[in-house]
Amino acid sequence: MLIVQKFGGTSVGDLDRISSVATRVAKTKKEGNDVIVVVSAMSGETNKLVGYAEHFSSNPARAEMDMLLSSGERVTASLLSIALNELGYPATSMTGRKAGILTDSLHTKARIEEIDPSVMKDSLKEGKIIVVAGFQGVNENGDVTTLGRGGSDLSAVAIAGAVGADLCEIYTDVSGIYTTDPRIEPKAKKLDKISYEEMLELASLGAKVLQNRSVELAKKLNVNLVTRTSFSDEAGTLITKEENIMEKPLVSGIALDKNQARISLMGVADRPGIASEVFTKLANSDVNVDMIIQNKAHDGTTNIDFTVPLSDLNDAKEVVAVFFKNNDISTESYNDKICKVSIVGVGMKSHAGVAAKAFSTLASQNININMISTSEIKLSMIIDEQYAQLAVRSLHDAYELDK
Amino acid sequence: MLIVQKFGGTSVGDLDRISSVATRVAKTKKEGNDVIVVVSAMSGETNKLVGYAEHFSSNPARAEMDMLLSSGERVTASLLSIALNELGYPATSMTGRKAGILTDSLHTKARIEEIDPSVMKDSLKEGKIIVVAGFQGVNENGDVTTLGRGGSDLSAVAIAGAVGADLCEIYTDVSGIYTTDPRIEPKAKKLDKISYEEMLELASLGAKVLQNRSVELAKKLNVNLVTRTSFSDEAGTLITKEENIMEKPLVSGIALDKNQARISLMGVADRPGIASEVFTKLANSDVNVDMIIQNKAHDGTTNIDFTVPLSDLNDAKEVVAVFFKNNDISTESYNDKICKVSIVGVGMKSHAGVAAKAFSTLASQNININMISTSEIKLSMIIDEQYAQLAVRSLHDAYELDK
Numbered sequence: 169m170l171i172v173q174k175f176g177g178t179s180v181g182d183l184d185r186i187s188s189v190a191t192r193v194a195k196t197k198k199e200g201n202d203v204i205v206v207v208s209a210m211s212g213e214t215n216k217l218v219g220y221a222e223h224f225s226s227n228p229a230r231a232e233m234d235m236l237l238s239s240g241e242r243v244t245a246s247l248l249s250i251a252l253n254e255l256g257y258p259a260t261s262m263t264g265r266k267a268g269i270l271t272d273s274l275h276t277k278a279r280i281e282e283i284d285p286s287v288m289k290d291s292l293k294e295g296k297i298i299v300v301a302g303f304q305g306v307n308e309n310g311d312v313t314t315l316g317r318g319g320s321d322l323s324a325v326a327i328a329g330a331v332g333a334d335l336c337e338i339y340t341d342v343s344g345i346y347t348t349d350p351r352i353e354p355k356a357k358k359l360d361k362i363s364y365e366e367m368l369e370l371a372s373l374g375a376k377v378l379q380n381r382s383v384e385l386a387k388k389l390n391v392n393l394v395t396r397t398s399f400s401d402e403a404g405t406l407i408t409k410e411e412n413i414m415e416k417p418l419v420s421g422i423a424l425d426k427n428q429a430r431i432s433l434m435g436v437a438d439r440p441g442i443a444s445e446v447f448t449k450l451a452n453s454d455v456n457v458d459m460i461i462q463n464k465a466h467d468g469t470t471n472i473d474f475t476v477p478l479s480d481l482n483d484a485k486e487v488v489a490v491f492f493k494n495n496d497i498s499t500e501s502y503n504d505k506i507c508k509v510s511i512v513g514v515g516m517k518s519h520a521g522v523a524a525k526a527f528s529t530l531a532s533q534n535i536n537i538n539m540i541s542t543s544e545i546k547l548s549m550i551i552d553e554q555y556a557q558l559a560v561r562s563l564h565d566a567y568e569l570d571k
Numbered sequence: 572m573l574i575v576q577k578f579g580g581t582s583v584g585d586l587d588r589i590s591s592v593a594t595r596v597a598k599t600k601k602e603g604n605d606v607i608v609v610v611s612a613m614s615g616e617t618n619k620l621v622g623y624a625e626h627f628s629s630n631p632a633r634a635e636m637d638m639l640l641s642s643g644e645r646v647t648a649s650l651l652s653i654a655l656n657e658l659g660y661p662a663t664s665m666t667g668r669k670a671g672i673l674t675d676s677l678h679t680k681a682r683i684e685e686i687d688p689s690v691m692k693d694s695l696k697e698g699k700i701i702v703v704a705g706f707q708g709v710n711e712n713g714d715v716t717t718l719g720r721g722g723s724d725l726s727a728v729a730i731a732g733a734v735g736a737d738l739c740e741i742y743t744d745v746s747g748i749y750t751t752d753p754r755i756e757p758k759a760k761k762l763d764k765i766s767y768e769e770m771l772e773l774a775s776l777g778a779k780v781l782q783n784r785s786v787e788l789a790k791k792l793n794v795n796l797v798t799r800t801s802f803s804d805e806a807g808t809l810i811t812k813e814e815n816i817m818e819k820p821l822v823s824g825i826a827l828d829k830n831q832a833r834i835s836l837m838g839v840a841d842r843p844g845i846a847s848e849v850f851t852k853l854a855n856s857d858v859n860v861d862m863i864i865q866n867k868a869h870d871g872t873t874n875i876d877f878t879v880p881l882s883d884l885n886d887a888k889e890v891v892a893v894f895f896k897n898n899d900i901s902t903e904s905y906n907d908k909i910c911k912v913s914i915v916g917v918g919m920k921s922h923a924g925v926a927a928k929a930f931s932t933l934a935s936q937n938i939n940i941n942m943i944s945t946s947e948i949k950l951s952m953i954i955d956e957q958y959a960q961l962a963v964r965s966l967h968d969a970y971e972l973d974k
Contacts, residue, residue, distance in 0.1 A: 183626045190627075220650055223586045224593075225657040232656070235664050236649035239642035246639035247623055253635070254628040261638050266713070310669070 169334040170202045170292070174302065174324035177211035178341045179398035180244050186210075189339075189398060190251035193297060197257055202292050204331065206302040206324040207248055209240025230275035234304075234314045237276075238264070241301035241320070249299045259297040262288070264312070267298075268330075269305035269323065277316035280305060280323075283330035292331075300327065318379035325382050329389030336391050339398035342377050344405035345370065347569040348422040352560050355570035359420060360403075363410040366420045369512040369546045383407060410514055418515035418522060419567040424560050425508040426553060428458070429481040430538065431488065435498025436470040442496055443472060449487045455480040458508075459541045459550065469498070473539060475550060478504060506538065507556045510548040511563060523547050529566040535559055572737040573605045573695070577705065577727035580614035581744045582801035583647050589613075592742075592801060593654035596700060600660055605695050607734065609705040609727040610651055612643025633678035637707075637717045640679075641667070644704035644723070652702045662700040665691070667715070670701075671733075672708035672726065674716045681716035683708060683725060686733035695734075703730065721782035728785050732792030739794050742801035745780045747808035748773065750972040751825040756964050758973035762823060763806075766813040769823045772915040772949045786810065813917055821918035821925060822970040827963050828911040829956060831861070832884040833941065834891065838901025839873040845899055846875055852890045858883040861911075862944045862953065872901070876942060878953060881907060909941065910959045913951040914966060926950050932969040938962055 173193060180186050189205075197203050217236050221228045245261040252259035268284035291298050302320025307313050315322050321338055328336035343358060345367065350356040362370070364387035371380050377395045386393045386407065396404025410416070436442055443462060450457055461473040476484050481504060491497045516522045526547055530537060535558065539550035551559055564570065576596060583589050592608075600606050620639050624631045648664040655662035671687035694701050705723025710716050718725050724741055731739035746761060748770065753759040765773070767790035774783050780798045789796045789810065799807025813819070839845055846865060853860055864876040879887050884907060894900045919925045926943075929950055933940055938961065942953035954962055967973065 183623060187627070217646065220586060220646075221653055224590070224650060224654040228653040229656055232649045232653050232664055235645055235666070236653075239645045242638055242642045243620065243623075246635045247627060250624055250631040250635050250639075251627040253632055261635055263638070263715075312666075 169200075170204075170331060171196060172204045172206060172324050172328040172331075172333045172336040173339065174206040174320060174337065175208065175339045175398055176320065177208045177214070179339050180207055180248070181211040183247075185398075186244070186247055186251055190248055190255055192398065193248070194252060194255045194257045197297055204288060204292070204298045204300060204327060204333070205248065206300045206320055206327060207241060207244040208302050208320040209237075210244055213240040213243070231311060234275045234312050237314050238301070238304040238312045241303050245299045245301040249297075252297055252299070257297055258295060259299055260291055261299045261301070262291075263301050264304035264323065265306045265310070267300045267327065269326070271305035271307055271313045271315070273307040273309070273311075273313065275313055278305060278307065278313035280315065280326045283326055285327070285330040288327070288331060318382060321379060321382040322385060325385045325389065325391050325393065328391045329385070334392065335394060336386065337394045337396060337404070338378060338382075339396060340377055341397060341399060342395070343397040343400070343402050344395050345377065345407070345421070347420070348560055348564050349424060352424065352557050353564045355564065357570055359405045361406045361408060361413050362420055363413055363514050364407060365410065365545055366512050366514055367407045369510065369543070370421045370423050378407075413514070416515045417513055418519050419511050419513035419569065421512050422560055422563050422567075422569070423510045423512065424556055425510070426556060427478045428475050428506055428508050428550065429478050429484075429502060429504040430473060430475050430506050430550060431481075431484055432499075432501045432503070433472045433488065433491070433497050434469075434500075435465070435467075436472055437496045438468050438470065439496070442491075443470070446472065446487070446491060449490075450476075450484060453483045453487050455484045455487065459539050459548065461539055475506070475508070475539065505553045506550050507553045508548050508550055509556070509559050509563065510546055511567070512546045514545050516545050516547070525566055526563060529562050530559055533558055533562050573607075573734060574599060575607045575609060575727050575731040575734075575736045575739040576742065577609040577723060577740065578611065578742045578801055579723065580611045580617070582742050583610055583651070584614040586650075588801075589647070589650055589654055593651060593658055595801065596651075597655060597658045597660045600700055607691060607695070607701045607703060607730060607736070608651065609703045609723055609730060610644060610647040611705050611723040612640075613647055616643040616646070634714060637678045637715050640717050641704070641707040641715045644706050648702045648704040652700075655700055655702070660700055661698060662702055663694055664702045664704070666704050667707035667726065668709045668713070670703045670730065672729070674708035674710055674718070676710040676712070676714070676716065678716055680719035681708060681710065683718065683729045686729055688730070688733040691730070691734060721785060724782060724785040725788060728788045728792065728794050728796065731794045732788070737795065738797060739789065740797045740799060740807070741781060741785075742799060743780055744800060744802060745798070746800040746803070746805050747798050748780065748810070748824070750823070751963055751967050752827060755827065755960050756967045758967065760973055762808045764809045764811060764816050765823055766816055766917050767810060768813065768948055769915050769917055770810045772913065772946070773824045773826050781810075816917070819918045820916055821922050822914050822916035822972065824915050825963055825966050825970075825972070826913045826915065827959055828913070829959060830881045831878050831909055831911050831953065832881050832887075832905060832907040833876060833878050833909050833953060834884075834887055835902075835904045835906070836875045836891065836894070836900050837872075837903075838868070838870075839875055840899045841871050841873065842899070845894075846873070849875070849890070849894060852893075853879075853887060856886045856890050858887045858890065862942050862951070864942055878909070878911070878942065908956045909953050910956045911951050911953055912959070912962050912966065913949055914970070915949045917948050919948050919950070928969055929966060932965050933962060936961055936965050
């Protein structure tokens, strides 16, 4: 097999950890696989360099930041390569440039445009392990660029796609994707397999493991992703095409998002287009609106309820205040003591009754559902924050996710 | 003027020092000059990285070391560029690659083969200050190479040559070249100007400031070198073509080399070619022979005296032992309690009497001269080590170098 293995900052956090990574990579090679390794900077290094830059400027040129920050991954890549050579496994380190990673010119958050895998393929043919400095590429002028947060994961996925790897393993300090947050429900089980779509909907469960950007790229490039831990040999979670998952579970996982606020606008003026005006203004202020409910009151005016991320609440309030001042709204109220519980599973596509079970489960716990939204593979419910953990646990039980 | 300014590790040793360097560079630019800056890694960084590599291997691949070590200069270059931008002086950092520095493929001790200054020239035309990561280039495959010890000085000199700079300033923690070591003779004076040739002969005086490799390159490329300190505004020493020095001093400086040992071979067999056989064997053992004296004894055999660096003494002894065993030599003796005092000056070419004054000066102090060698601009004398300081001081006086 051709395997891409990506090790994040904590996995290469010090010299001993790098030795452990070398041992793991060597083992993979010894088992008969071709291996491309993608590494992050040693944990703390990137923050240290950012701190240096901030000493000089609160707004340093982005191209200079890329020159600065791209150095950390080079250090890890060469050290790991040296460690592998010492173990008797010929290895060669490569910068993003050498690995053929071409990006656009959006410094500090560049997007990969193309990968020319020919140099990597030549090295693989020579039997070498390749160690690529993650997080970086070059633009068409040959200037170094970096890919922004989670950039090394993107490097790994894009490389896996370009070389046609059988597997792209993302190693972190977390062992995989769980049916729900184990800190809330200790009976949470690690998932063996999950589809790209489910993973995207379960973003909050995977937030510490994988960014949506990487999952989306894996989906686009048809890359079999595995998230697993570098601290043990425990198997991880495979994220793959839905077709590759034989037994499609009704529900795969339950996600909780406490970072939500609800805005209620009552007595919205009975004038065409007022709702669209509200949401256009919100969008222009970069407020990310999630759920929306709209219904007509008995007096002919309209009530509009919607949710936004907590971090957007203040911006949203400013937008709404203008409508209130113009008497387009009679009452406005905010609630930041809410949360969103989501049930995700590809099986929901073909099975009825999933929603009914969720409603009855929460009702039996006397938990009131404030808002509901559904998609093909997801059911999300807004409830009061104090019931968050109770709701997750009872739903986890109801769908027998611990079985 | 177009000025290249090179700042070594201690000059960019911490963030405050980098700020000071930025202020100095900005001042140079403000005075109407075009500036290219060449920087080393922050002091301690390169050693830290070498230590990391040694954790994994006692003999790491040289190409990997280049990938590893070249990162330090990139960090300094981008930080200085950020600092300059913040001061309101548009600056752009460049790797060795971007600056067009092409080297051979001798990783960790590459030689610069060619510099394509077109990218630098374009940036200068835009009014930008260029900050180049020193010590590094790329080979014809595009792989990063480093230039070995003193490599950033070489980068600076080579760049100055390629862009036709008026001046190449090398900033260190030493203020220039002195007539002799000020720790031996407090009356030592800083030289305003000195020729390349004198500087090369005075190597030991400049050892902490400039390596011969950089002086040789400056001479070849006709680059006006200035060594000065980054810790004050004190003027430094200009190293230039002899023709540029109007008043040619009889003697420019006095160098002392304590790192010498003398080997005496007596009763060398009266057989043709024996001396050449000794020195061939020494050369094959990489022993660096400096001075040689040979004279015939009354019994028809020959005595040969020569000096080697202290570090080569053991190797030299091994070579000589074979001749002793074969009875080609009757007596061998060693003396590592000697030193070499050298008087250097371009004026010696055209003035007689320099040597006579040296001999009489030492004689007046009852210092015995064991060996003598001369070149066009240098007179070297081997004396007993205990007289080293006395000899330097009395010669410094005799040639009135403190005037």
